[in-house]
Amino acid sequence: MFSAYKTLFGTPGGMKFSLAGFVGRMPISMEGLALIFVVVSASHSYALAGFMSAMAEITKSFATPFWSRQADRYGQRKILNVVVPLRTLLMTIFILCVLNSTPTWTWFLAIILAEMSTINAGGMVRIRWLYVLNKTKADHHLINTAYSYESLIDEFVFIFGPMIATLCATTIHPAAGMVAALIFFCTGLPILASQKNTEPPPSPRIAGEPHPPVLRNKVVRAVAIPAAIVGGFFSSMGLCVVRFSQVHHAQSQTGILLAIWAGGSAISAIITGIIKWKSAPALRYMINLAALALLAIPFLFVKSVPFLALALFINGLSIAPIIINAYAIVEKTVPSAQLTETLSWVTAGMPIGGATASALAGWIIDHHGVETAFWVPLGFTIASLCATLAHFTTYKPLIGYPQHRD
Numbered sequence: 001m002f003s004a005y006k007t008l009f010g011t012p013g014g015m016k017f018s019l020a021g022f023v024g025r026m027p028i029s030m031e032g033l034a035l036i037f038v039v040v041s042a043s044h045s046y047a048l049a050g051f052m053s054a055m056a057e058i059t060k061s062f063a064t065p066f067w068s069r070q071a072d073r074y075g076q077r078k079i080l081n082v083v084v085p086l087r088t089l090l091m092t093i094f095i096l097c098v099l100n101s102t103p104t105w106t107w108f109l110a111i112i113l114a115e116m117s118t119i120n121a122g123g124m125v126r127i128r129w130l131y132v133l134n135k136t137k138a139d140h141h142l143i144n145t146a147y148s149y150e151s152l153i154d155e156f157v158f159i160f161g162p163m164i165a166t167l168c169a170t171t172i173h174p175a176a177g178m179v180a181a182l183i184f185f186c187t188g189l190p191i192l193a194s195q196k197n198t199e200p201p202p203s204p205r206i207a208g209e210p211h212p213p214v215l216r217n218k219v220v221r222a223v224a225i226p227a228a229i230v231g232g233f234f235s236s237m238g239l240c241v242v243r244f245s246q247v248h249h250a251q252s253q254t255g256i257l258l259a260i261w262a263g264g265s266a267i268s269a270i271i272t273g274i275i276k277w278k279s280a281p282a283l284r285y286m287i288n289l290a291a292l293a294l295l296a297i298p299f300l301f302v303k304s305v306p307f308l309a310l311a312l313f314i315n316g317l318s319i320a321p322i323i324i325n326a327y328a329i330v331e332k333t334v335p336s337a338q339l340t341e342t343l344s345w346v347t348a349g350m351p352i353g354g355a356t357a358s359a360l361a362g363w364i365i366d367h368h369g370v371e372t373a374f375w376v377p378l379g380f381t382i383a384s385l386c387a388t389l390a391h392f393t394t395y396k397p398l399i400g401y402p403q404h405r406d
Helices: 003-009 014-024 027-043 046-074 076-099 104-115 121-135 141-171 176-194 218-247 251-274 281-294 297-301 305-316 319-331 336-348 350-368 375-390 392-399
Strands: none
Touching: 003 014, 003 141, 003 251, 014 121, 014 141, 014 176, 027 046, 027 076, 027 104, 027 141, 027 176, 046 076, 046 104, 046 121, 046 336, 046 350, 076 104, 076 121, 076 176, 121 141, 121 176, 121 336, 141 176, 141 251, 141 319, 218 251, 218 281, 218 305, 218 319, 218 336, 218 350, 218 375, 218 392, 251 305, 251 319, 281 319, 281 375, 281 392, 297 305, 297 375, 319 336, 336 350, 350 375, 375 392
16 A cells, blocks of 8 residues: 555665755744744734744745756755855844844844745755656656655644744744754755755756746646645634634644644645546646635634634645645646756745735734634635636646646
8 A cells, every 4th residue: 555655765865865855944834933933022023023924935935936946057956055054144144133133124134135045945855856766767656656755744844843943932042943943954955965866967058048937837827826826825724723722712722733734734645645646637736726625614614623623634635635736737847957946936926825815814813803814714715726717728738638647
């Protein structure tokens, strides 16, 4: 039953770069929460912390495709050797600005500059899987298994990262969460960069050859736009869960509820990697988006924490397949020279959708209560599905593609 995973784990060098990537991308689930802790501690303003967090997320949306494009062109090792020390320096400057109560505008400048050095470590790891599996002429189904496995790792990142950030910030120092995230970053990514045998070769530009922007590819747009919108579902749902827990005097269970949500997604990631699918990734992508919208409806009727936990677990079952199949769609439609950048665009827009949805959900929570705010994540899932249907002419041939499928 788990033979595909056994084969994947036996891939030479695979577990080494996957583990390094796991450690290196822990900050993606820690920094947002850690930033709020340190800014609120220094300024006593949740509004300032929220606005600064939104600016940081939006900056990430533009930074990750840029650095991924450079990784395609110059190689992962060269880019990581530039980005790791640069980000470490800039993030340290931000922390020092906050702790020393410098003017608030310097906080914004420092965090924007720091987030401009954000890199998509998860995308780099997935590209390495694609490279080593193709090099060893492995069964194409193993690529689906690799994407599923990395989605499972993402769930572990989002289960443990916030817990570590919260523990550090509340028991050591408000800035300790950000320092911990920086330690993970400075540990994992240099180890990833050092593994030369599994690094995909760079694809430098050749004069006279066309290099159209990735977003001109209609398939990439058809995936990236709905994914950006669905990012609003994740962020607004997280905010609603936090507020619901507070209202029902179960704030200490917030982490458990979010872990249950991620647990549902983790289970679906494992299952997705086991099955040898006959259907095309594009069809599965659309089906799971529809399932996400359908499974968001029960949140409108939650009245207790146990009911919320059940709704979160069931809803989580549809999350991982969306990301897995999104990667599978775009991976087959772009040249290898643009693959790292392309995978970055799958998730690059999510922070923008997330910032928009969080602001809207927060306003509704303040003025109408959390029960009404649950309409926001539902609305974003419906909007994402509508955006997918608007690109149906692009999806139609992908659904019926006669070439090999995973």
